Amino acid sequence: MKHFPSFIFHLSSFIVLALLTATPAQAVNQYDNPDTIVVARDGTGQFRTVQEAIEVCRAFMDYHKVIYIKRGMYKEKIIIPQWLQNIELCGEDRDETVITYDDHANIPTPGMPYPTLGTFRSYTLKIEANDITLKNLTIQNNAPRMGQAVALHTEGDRLLFVNCRFLGDQDTVYTGMPATRHYFKDCYIEGTTDFIFGPSTAWFERCQIYCKVNSYITAASTPKEIMYGYIFNNCTISCAPECDKMYLGRPWRDYAYTLFMHCTMPAQIRPEGWHHWQAEREQTARYYEFENNGPGAATAERAPWTRQLTRREASQVTLQNVFARGDNWQVEP
Numbered sequence: 001m002k003h004f005p006s007f008i009f010h011l012s013s014f015i016v017l018a019l020l021t022a023t024p025a026q027a028v029n030q031y032d033n034p035d036t037i038v039v040a041r042d043g044t045g046q047f048r049t050v051q052e053a054i055e056v057c058r059a060f061m062d063y064h065k066v067i068y069i070k071r072g073m074y075k076e077k078i079i080i081p082q083w084l085q086n087i088e089l090c091g092e093d094r095d096e097t098v099i100t101y102d103d104h105a106n107i108p109t110p111g112m113p114y115p116t117l118g119t120f121r122s123y124t125l126k127i128e129a130n131d132i133t134l135k136n137l138t139i140q141n142n143a144p145r146m147g148q149a150v151a152l153h154t155e156g157d158r159l160l161f162v163n164c165r166f167l168g169d170q171d172t173v174y175t176g177m178p179a180t181r182h183y184f185k186d187c188y189i190e191g192t193t194d195f196i197f198g199p200s201t202a203w204f205e206r207c208q209i210y211c212k213v214n215s216y217i218t219a220a221s222t223p224k225e226i227m228y229g230y231i232f233n234n235c236t237i238s239c240a241p242e243c244d245k246m247y248l249g250r251p252w253r254d255y256a257y258t259l260f261m262h263c264t265m266p267a268q269i270r271p272e273g274w275h276h277w278q279a280e281r282e283q284t285a286r287y288y289e290f291e292n293n294g295p296g297a298a299t300a301e302r303a304p305w306t307r308q309l310t311r312r313e314a315s316q317v318t319l320q321n322v323f324a325r326g327d328n329w330q331v332e333p
Helices: 006-021 050-055 279-283 311-315 319-323
Strands: 037-039 065-069 072-075 078-080 087-091 097-101 125-127 132-135 138-141 152-154 159-162 165-167 173-175 181-185 188-191 196-198 201-205 208-211 216-220 230-233 236-239 247-249 257-261 286-290
Touching: 037 050, 050 065, 050 078, 181 319, 201 319, 216 257, 247 257
Parallel strands: 037 065, 065 087, 072 097, 078 125, 087 132, 097 138, 125 152, 132 159, 138 165, 152 173, 159 181, 165 188, 173 196, 181 201, 188 208, 196 216, 201 230, 208 236, 216 247, 230 257, 257 286
Antiparallel strands: none
16 A cells, blocks of 8 residues: 655645635635626725726626716726626716726827827727616716827627717717617717717717817718618707807718708708718718708708608618617617
């Protein structure tokens, strides 16, 4: 019979004892459950920053997880990574729960392979994940007007934004991936130039759109094969006092799709309504309106390469049809 050194038996006993006495917090992630996580700058929550709360969430959760964010100013540059899902960021108060940062495209980046930060790195909040909800929050980029400065940058699919504010100047909201779907409900979005832009399919329901200077509201880049791009339904456009000549949009790419329907438009909207960006895009851009109201909705002088939908065409533009992908994603109007 072989004899083993005594230290092996002592080591084995230690391992068994450690396994038996391990606490649940040591054995599993204590946040791996559907309970709400609380974030508070004053230290009364489980975390003081939003990013810390995001980091403890389990990858590909199959339950709904709420990160409740108390009133406060959270100066953070946040990423919700691709491997998360089913997370809701919910603020205590829309106007007093503010996530803010101040990057802009022209910040020098010495030592990096690119000379400046660039538009697509300037975000305050970047959502790479699918099935993410934001409620009662303000997302702000408060950089000085020195270039593009994104507040919200999206890449995921099935994103829902309810009663949120998006504050910035140029390029406030970037919907960054083709074929992804976003629903903005009862939101406030402000900016200067092209402040809602990108290739995604996005529906804006009862949103407030605030124009800060003479420029362009949208710059869609919808791919040719995607049927719908930006749809504004029952929205209200308003302008700052210094803004008196505003375009509804210009096509960032050839087949840009933007539709305003049942929207209220102020007198500051230019009579032609739309700009072609490049003349050849008049042949391909898909720019539509339907039953808008207000002094800026007059159609007599609209750009001839844009179109008013017929009632039959407009009846086909529903949430169900716009978001149809075969996965039964549904949102409440």
